[in-house]
Amino acid sequence: MKTLIIVIHPDIKNSVINKRWIKELEKSPEKYHVHQLHEVYPTQQFDIAAEQKLIEEHDRIVLQFPYYWFNCPALLKKWMDEVFTHGWAYGSQSGHKLRAKKFALAISLGLKEEEVQPGATYKYSLEEMTRPFELTFEYLKADYRPLFAYYGMTYNPSEEWVEKSIPLYLKFLDQFQREQSDTYIGIA
Numbered sequence: 001m002k003t004l005i006i007v008i009h010p011d012i013k014n015s016v017i018n019k020r021w022i023k024e025l026e027k028s029p030e031k032y033h034v035h036q037l038h039e040v041y042p043t044q045q046f047d048i049a050a051e052q053k054l055i056e057e058h059d060r061i062v063l064q065f066p067y068y069w070f071n072c073p074a075l076l077k078k079w080m081d082e083v084f085t086h087g088w089a090y091g092s093q094s095g096h097k098l099r100a101k102k103f104a105l106a107i108s109l110g111l112k113e114e115e116v117q118p119g120a121t122y123k124y125s126l127e128e129m130t131r132p133f134e135l136t137f138e139y140l141k142a143d144y145r146p147l148f149a150y151y152g153m154t155y156n157p158s159e160e161w162v163e164k165s166i167p168l169y170l171k172f173l174d175q176f177q178r179e180q181s182d183t184y185i186g187i188a
Helices: 017-025 048-056 076-085 131-140 159-178
Strands: 002-006 031-034 061-067 103-111 148-150 185-187
Touching: 002 159, 002 185, 017 031, 017 103, 017 159, 048 076, 061 159, 076 185, 103 131, 103 159, 148 159
Parallel strands: 002 031, 002 061, 061 103, 103 148, 148 185
Antiparallel strands: none
């Protein structure tokens, strides 16, 4: 079964790492369904039924986005607010369509890994800063899995550095597909 990769990036044309990840994922259409929200919905008006159907067709969903201002891009929050509706995602007998579906985050950061640790510059780990995702998916009875993070874009935007992320991301996705994603993977 394919993994649905929902990409949320407000400026993918000028992206370095997320654009490169998409290019790599698109080489394996038998494994990954890449769904770029900004490309599909340039006016940010979602086809809720189509989005819900797409999720229902996949057991594993990865939300891929750059992490900035200590949060996800605004379109991801809007998408969750509008797609995860009462009666479909939660709140009724026929709801809970996300029950047992596996969700994970794939995040690119400008910060160094050592900057986002308890007691460090930004006080909290990335897992702590993304806790609202964990709580959301728990509430929806989905299976929230450990995240993938690639750190340091601000400090090391070289092509070589970006290329080093590819095998790490693919390894994470392979583990996620085999349901063995029990550990956090990241690189400084």
